[in-house]
Amino acid sequence: MKHKISIPKADFRFNREESGAGKEEALKVNLGRLVYLISIGLSVSIAHVILFYFFNSGASGTALQWKNGIIASHSTMFVVFLITGLSVIFIRKRGLINKSYARAIPHFMFLFFLMIGTIIAGIDQLITNAITPFMIACFFTAMVLIIPPLLSALYYLMAYTFFFFVITHFQPFQDVLLSNYVNGLTSVAIAWFLSMILWRNFVYRFRNDRLVRQQQTALQEQNLELSRIANELREVNKSRIRLFSIISHDLRGPLGNLSNLMRLLQNEDITEPEFKELLPELASQTLLTGELLDNLLNWSKNNLDGITCHPKAFTINETAANIIRLYESQASLKVLEIINNTDPQLKAFADPGMISLVLRNLISNALKFSKKNGVISVYSKSKGELTEISVEDSGIGIEPERIPSLFGDDQFSTQGTAGEKGTGLGLMLCKEFVERNGGHIGVQSSPGKGSRFWFTVPAVQ
Structure with missing residues (x-):
């Protein structure tokens, strides 16, 4: 200037x-x-x-x-x-x-x-x-x-x-x-x-x-301009380091496992019955890898180009049902039940793609931190001009001191009850996408009793 x-x-x-x-x-x-x-x-x-x-x-x-x-x-x-x-x-x-x-x-x-x-x-x-x-x-x-x-x-x-x-x-x-x-x-x-x-x-x-x-x-x-530019550079550098860390650790591992399995099959070092036994685990890893790629792409686009929000009316119950079907095989591996308790008549006015990503991440987290024979429920209710959607589980819960940092940029993932890995990008993306649609996101949780993640979006008037 x-x-x-x-x-x-x-x-x-x-x-x-x-x-x-x-x-x-x-x-x-x-x-x-x-x-x-x-x-x-x-x-x-x-x-x-x-x-x-x-x-x-x-x-x-x-x-x-x-x-x-x-x-x-x-x-x-x-x-x-x-x-x-x-x-x-x-x-x-x-x-x-x-x-x-x-x-x-x-x-x-x-x-x-x-x-x-x-x-x-x-x-x-x-x-x-x-x-x-x-x-x-x-x-x-x-x-x-x-x-x-x-x-x-x-x-x-x-x-x-x-x-x-x-x-x-x-x-x-x-x-x-x-x-x-x-x-x-x-x-x-x-x-x-x-x-x-x-x-x-x-x-x-x-x-x-x-x-x-x-x-x-x-x-x-x-000086203010230089300070702003320096902060932006620090954020870019932090994002770059995080992206490389995710790619090198969390994405390379599942792809490497898949490559090794294909090589074993090609060399006939593994029998067909043994391969069939590994299929559920392979399906689970493939789902997690696809979820990871989806989060990475959305996170990169949001940080580099900015994602444009295109709101329209959609039925929450139908969106939730499609996502639940996507996670049925992963839930069966941990003997978990996902119940769709959303109102079939309730509609939201938001970007369906963004809200679908938010729900996928919340349900995936609930699966990750739930123990066997647990129940995961998805609810919806009207709150005046807003619609509240929540995902409840009976899992291990979250320590109170960790709750304030759940949606922050510095939050890194912890392993699930079956050793599942993640990137920590999911909840950060959830917060950004919910706020872009004019809503808020939050959580109530008690260690050992489960968690309830909720978010609001504009309702169809």
């Missing part, structure tokens, strides 16, 4: 794709910085109020007017900082960052810093010619709050206009007034340039971080 990741450009605007995330990130940075800025501002403003209130108590005239102006301006700062600080903390704690008032706070504080700096600089004109508070406010807002260049230019222009009228009101000397005009304009220009550069750096850093996140996401997806 390929991901197109563009190299970030260093410009002053977010593109349409970045706009929402970029503005949200800028707001988070501004609110985080305001928390620290306001905590410092509260301490400074209250310190100025206390300092000017308790000292220089003998001031009069212009000095008293200057003192009262400083106390009033710093008291206003304290109140605004306190309200804004609590609002920012509340917004961050409650996750209200997308609210309109949350987005307005950094812009309000940007303008407030500039305006309060202008007011304090105007009040200072009563005793000094410097405009230091206005300069500090300009540079401080530029460095602390991240505002887009066009907006910051508008805010600085508004601040300078306000500064022009305030200085004109407080400064009576024309030469000093002209110097302050020039110094104020220079401060605004430098502050705006600084704000613009810091905004540009923020945009560039945001794009770099975004690029890193995209690369991390791409790597995670690639």
Whole structure:
């Protein structure tokens, strides 16, 4: 899977794709910085109020007017900082960052810093010619709050206009007034340039971080894809090993026995009566070998190509009767009785071939694990929109700890009561075929008392 990741450009605007995330990130940075800025501002403003209130108590005239102006301006700062600080903390704690008032706070504080700096600089004109508070406010807002260049230019222009009228009101000397005009304009220009550069750096850093996140996401997806492919390869390898094991052990043995018997007959090393005695065993092995081949072919097709399910209505009783006839000779060898207790009127809507394979495997397993003179019964019953089919035996049963793994991929066969061999593929195929037809499969068993394997398929509505 390929991901197109563009190299970030260093410009002053977010593109349409970045706009929402970029503005949200800028707001988070501004609110985080305001928390620290306001905590410092509260301490400074209250310190100025206390300092000017308790000292220089003998001031009069212009000095008293200057003192009262400083106390009033710093008291206003304290109140605004306190309200804004609590609002920012509340917004961050409650996750209200997308609210309109949350987005307005950094812009309000940007303008407030500039305006309060202008007011304090105007009040200072009563005793000094410097405009230091206005300069500090300009540079401080530029460095602390991240505002887009066009907006910051508008805010600085508004601040300078306000500064022009305030200085004109407080400064009576024309030469000093002209110097302050020039110094104020220079401060605004430098502050705006600084704000613009810091905004540009923020945009560039945001794009770099975004690029890193995209690369991390791409790597995670690639790792997941590689992990999926590795799991598939492990499953294929496991299936290949299992297939070779089955062919080399379980399939080669019966075919080898049959080949040896044919060779004995050809060389006349065995008499006809002896051959007739071996016929039942030969028939049993042939049936088991055919069953094994059938399971192998279905299992291979299911794993390699996938088997398509073709459901249609069919009578369960008839299907069960045909399978029982197939196993009559094998049942007679172990003196077992197979009884068809299915409802002759009950029909299922599923793939007949798949359900036939499921029933063959369940009946074959019941024969394999039943003792002589036992009984195997096949039942069917309606369960609303489903039909349940079950195979019950009075055999040796299954240990409880083995039941959860019966239908798994790692289940290997155990020998039957007469030493019958199997592959362990049967129950796995049963589960896959039943589920492909929209049903479920399960088992109840007690050691020494027999087992009941059941599965459901859709009923004919």
